[in-house]
Amino acid sequence: MTAKQFTSVWLREPRKPTSPGRSREEIVRATLDLLDAEGLAGLSMRKLGAKLKAGATSLYWYVANKDELLELAYDAIWGELSTPVPEDAHWREVASVLAHSMRQVILRHPWSADLIGRVPAFGPNALAFTERMCRAFKTAGFRGLDIDYANATLTAYVFGYTIPEVAWNSSVGHDYDLDEMRESVKRAAEGHLELMERLGAADHDEDPQVMREVGFDFGLVSVLDGLERRLGT
Known part of the structure; x- marks a missing residue:
């Protein structure tokens, strides 16, 4: 039986933006807004695409799936920590x-x-x-x-x-x-x-x-x- 392969969005280089003004950071900010407003159940690639005025399929250039999107958002909140x-x-x-x-x-x-x-x-x-x-x-x-x-x-x-x-x-x-x-x-x-x-x-x-x-x-x-x-x- 083949062992399950571990994957993470952080294990590969981020892809470059496909259009002016679009970036991984922008996508993460929009993801956080959705999560804070609607929780995990309210997050979907379709909703995120609508919020960014972009097609949901275009988001897959930056992340392979919703799980990778959550990885990015999860790490972003730890940037708010006070760390003496x-x-x-x-x-x-x-x-x-x-x-x-x-x-x-x-x-x-x-x-x-x-x-x-x-x-x-x-x-x-x-x-x-x-x-x-x-x-x-x-x-x-x-x-x-x-x-x-x-x-x-x-x-x-x-x-x-x-x-x-x-x-x-x-x-x-x-x-x-x-x-x-x-x-x-x-x-x-x-x-x-x-x-x-x-x-x-x-x-x-x-x-x-x-x-x-x-x-x-x-x-x-x-x-x-x-x-x-x-x-x-």
Whole structure:
């Protein structure tokens, strides 16, 4: 049985524009606009061609298929990340900025949550981001494979916290009665004493979005504490 061949838009040289004003960058910008407005389900070569006032078939000069288009768009959003120079600040500060920035990028482009783990992160922006994270952990004192493990740990935390948040925003959003939802949760939790205690201790005047920010920072600090502890072992 022949093994499946790995392909990526980043493994070949970009083709030159076929007409004045048309470029891969222009196509990517239009793709991002469509994705941000309509999500993955709303993206098609036909819609993109209409947005660019070009035939859908002409787009195949630049990309072989829709998957390659998504690769380009996925890498473009990582260019929005704040990436401090690791040698100019403490490694924990660098890691914290990178983690918060990664979360905000995913929240701004919720469609990207469905591409994590599915689309190769081989583009220049994704590679630059990963390289800077690795430098931060190397500067901290991690060596060998521990640099990669620390990198993967931080990334997994950001993804694990943010992807469910995106799913919640997409399915429920902010158009719900918060007090009614809290009462529903209380009814569902009846009989579970520990949960009822936690619900009673919650500050119901607190903005849920603020609570998410605080919760993310709590977990992030805990992850960084754990990584820092490993440096002393």
